Amino acid sequence: MINQKWKSIYKFTQILLSVLLVFVIWNVPQNALAADVSPEDLKSIIRTRDIALESLNTRDFTKVQPYLHPDFTITTVDNQVFHKVPEFETYWNQQFSNTIEDIKMKFKGDTLRTFLTPEIDVATGEAITTFSFKDGKSADMGVRWTAVLQKLPDKWVIQSLHFSSNLLDNPVLKAAQQVGKMIAIGAGIAGFMLGTLIMLLLRRRTRPRSQRT
Numbered sequence: 001m002i003n004q005k006w007k008s009i010y011k012f013t014q015i016l017l018s019v020l021l022v023f024v025i026w027n028v029p030q031n032a033l034a035a036d037v038s039p040e041d042l043k044s045i046i047r048t049r050d051i052a053l054e055s056l057n058t059r060d061f062t063k064v065q066p067y068l069h070p071d072f073t074i075t076t077v078d079n080q081v082f083h084k085v086p087e088f089e090t091y092w093n094q095q096f097s098n099t100i101e102d103i104k105m106k107f108k109g110d111t112l113r114t115f116l117t118p119e120i121d122v123a124t125g126e127a128i129t130t131f132s133f134k135d136g137k138s139a140d141m142g143v144r145w146t147a148v149l150q151k152l153p154d155k156w157v158i159q160s161l162h163f164s165s166n167l168l169d170n171p172v173l174k175a176a177q178q179v180g181k182m183i184a185i186g187a188g189i190a191g192f193m194l195g196t197l198i199m200l201l202l203r204r205r206t207r208p209r210s211q212r213t
Contacts, residue, residue, distance in 0.1 A: 069159040102132040119151040
């Protein structure tokens with residue numbers, strides 16, 4: 001009985017030490033790497049982030065192009081992938097062709113950063129995207145984003161950028177559904193009026209025949 005008790009304590013101690021060892025191995029390199037990142041690097045990273053946000057809000061992608069890695073990747077909320085600025089610019093401008101008048105994005109909360117090396121930063125955070133529609137209405141959609149930045153000799157550039165959102169809470173989809181409902185209602189009213197008009201015309205045609213007989 002006593003031996004079994006000591007065996008249990010020994011196993012628990014081994015598990016606890018293993019967990020502590022993994023914890024130390026996981027955290028010490030990250031802290032060491034974070035200490036190697038200078039305040040100038042952090043300012044450069046934030047500058048790259050702000051330029052990317054400004055380019056989206058102003059639809060001027062010439063500003064962010066120098067801050068994109070030659071092999072960059074952008075994945076949008078609708079699961080489309082782009083590797084060239086002109087292709088993404090065409091996609092972005094297409095969002096304003098139907099019911100959307102303007103799109104503005106702003107960051108929400110703090111940005112979490114993990115430096116895999118002193119030259120590679122993985123940043124994650126949240127943002128609020130405001131959709132302004134052509135009928136004067138607007139709606140907000142929460143967005144999560146993940147960016148991988150790499151340090152070049154003169155600046156930090158975006159290697160990959162990924163956006164995600166809750167597809168069940170999509171203001172653009174809701175607006176499209178409302179437009180579809182209005183079209184359906186309009187079609188129903190038009191069909192009713194057309195049917196009424198046809199019935200009136202048929203009645204006018206049948207009355208003279210009944211009088212002749």
